[in-house]
Amino acid sequence: MxxxxxxxxxxxxxxxxxxxxxxxxxxxxxxxxxxxxxxxxxxxxxxxxxxxxxxxxxxxxxxxxxxxxxxxxxxxxxxxxIRLTGTEFQQQVWQGLTGIPAGEHRSYSALANTLGNPKAVRAVARANALNPIAILIPCHRVIGANGTLTGYAGGLERKAWLLDHESRNLKRV
The missing domain is CATH 3.30.160.70 (Methylated DNA-protein cysteine methyltransferase domain)
Structure with missing residues (x-):
């Protein structure tokens, strides 16, 4: 079908x-x-x-x-x-992304640590890159370990805009 x-x-x-x-x-x-x-x-x-x-x-x-x-x-x-389709590991990463509060960011290694798999930094980065639901599943909140903006399918300018928007404007309800 x-x-x-x-x-x-x-x-x-x-x-x-x-x-x-x-x-x-x-x-x-x-x-x-x-x-x-x-x-x-x-x-x-x-x-x-x-x-x-x-x-x-x-x-x-x-x-x-x-x-x-x-x-x-x-x-x-x-x-x-929302229907997220991916491997079990991808699902874990995408769920982990939703745990990063708006206005904050994490490194790939910090996210890997949060998921209990500190050696999986590259796998976390790959799953992050395959996130099919931008903005709602906030892959834009993941940055490089040195604090730089890295890898966003929407472009780094948009990633910067989203992070700035969240840090300045968002209130939780």
């Missing part, structure tokens, strides 16, 4: 976003200029998916979360409307 992936867009202040859903659950969120990355990652996860542009196909809870985030409010993630 062919999996249908519906794609809609969200106009964020840091650039337009693409949201991909399967069965009314978010499977991918990325910047509009990363369409090739989105297709590459999701074509590995779903066999021969059928891609369809469908405005307003993203779950309302995801849109509400994004609107709140860009307005300066961090809400709990709407997990029931």
């Amino acid at each position: 062919t999996t249908q992936i519906h794609v809609s867009r969200f106009p964020s202040p840091v650039g337009p976003l693409r949201l991909a859903t399967v069965d009314d659950q978010l499977v991918h969120l990325d910047f509009d200029d990363n369409e090739e990355r989105m297709h590459s990652l999701q074509n590995r996860r779903f066999r021969q998916p059928e891609w369809r542009e469908q405005p307003n196909s993203a779950p309302g809870t995801i849109i509400e979360w994004l609107n709140a985030y860009f307005s300066g409010v961090i809400k709990p993630l709407p997990w029931k409307d």
